[in-house]
Amino acid sequence: MTKYVSDLLKFLRPLHEGTLVFVASYDDAATKMNDETRRLFEELGSTAVKDLAFRDSWVFVGAKGIENKSPFEQRMKNSKSNNKYEGWPESLEMDGCIPLRPPLEG
Secondary structure, three states: OOHHHHHHHHHHOOOOOEEEEEEEEOOHHHHHHOHHHHHHHHOOOOOOHHOOOOOOOEEEEEOOOOOOOOOOEEEOOOOOOOEOOOOOOOOOOOOOOHHHHHHOOO
16 A cells, blocks of 8 residues: 555545535546545545546545545546546536535534
8 A cells, every 4th residue: 555545545534523514626536545445435425536537536525434425526538539638638617606505502
């Protein structure tokens, strides 16, 4: 396991319920991830992480304990024939409002 994956797992594993995670990646994220990191991102609400490949652009907002898939995710597939920037996919932009979660009673 590389240091990058080890550091990412140290960040993702102990997240508390309701913690938001913001991700923006390009180029190498997919080749650095292992099965556990992909599974953890899926648990945060990602649907694209399982198909993420070399040089794909990916933006994602997820949360620990999310009940559904996150509506805040985009992936631009790396494609030599369609890339906009000499071997690189077009950049991604995402905006929106992330709803507040009601406070837990107790």
